[in-house]
Amino acid sequence: MRQKSITLRLPKEEYMAFTTICNEKGYSKSGKIREFIRNIVKAEIGEVELSAAEWEKVRKGIREIERGQFATFEEMKRDLAPRRLANKQNREQGETGHRVTQPGGTGENPGRA
Numbered sequence: 001m002r003q004k005s006i007t008l009r010l011p012k013e014e015y016m017a018f019t020t021i022c023n024e025k026g027y028s029k030s031g032k033i034r035e036f037i038r039n040i041v042k043a044e045i046g047e048v049e050l051s052a053a054e055w056e057k058v059r060k061g062i063r064e065i066e067r068g069q070f071a072t073f074e075e076m077k078r079d080l081a082p083r084r085l086a087n088k089q090n091r092e093q094g095e096t097g098h099r100v101t102q103p104g105g106t107g108e109n110p111g112r113a
Contacts, residue, residue: 003071003079008033030073038065 010018022029045058064070071079 003076005076006033034065034070038062 018029018032021027022032041058041062050058
């Protein structure tokens with residue numbers, strides 16, 4: 001299952017209150033946010049106009065979530081690391097496809113033969 005991530009920004013007070021509640025109750029912050037998203041999707045998805053194919057994807061995703069098929073934070077970090085490296089290398093190569101040489105550099109890519 002392909003994973004997507006969401007970055008959430010909260011005021012400091014809300015973050016601290018949420019963290020305190022999760023710590024006191026033994027909740028995972030990510031788990032509680034996923035739970036909230038699942039609940040809102042189940043409650044409100046009927047009001048959204050989707051094609052038959054999109055509905056099937058939503059149903060499939062909900063079934064996967066209910067079976068506990070989701071990635072942990074550690075799994076997501078591990079899976080994203082190679083992508084970040086590839087993106088960095090692509091930025092360094094610039095538009096011409098050639099590696100951008102830093103001052104004093106040789107322009108050689110030490111990772112390639």
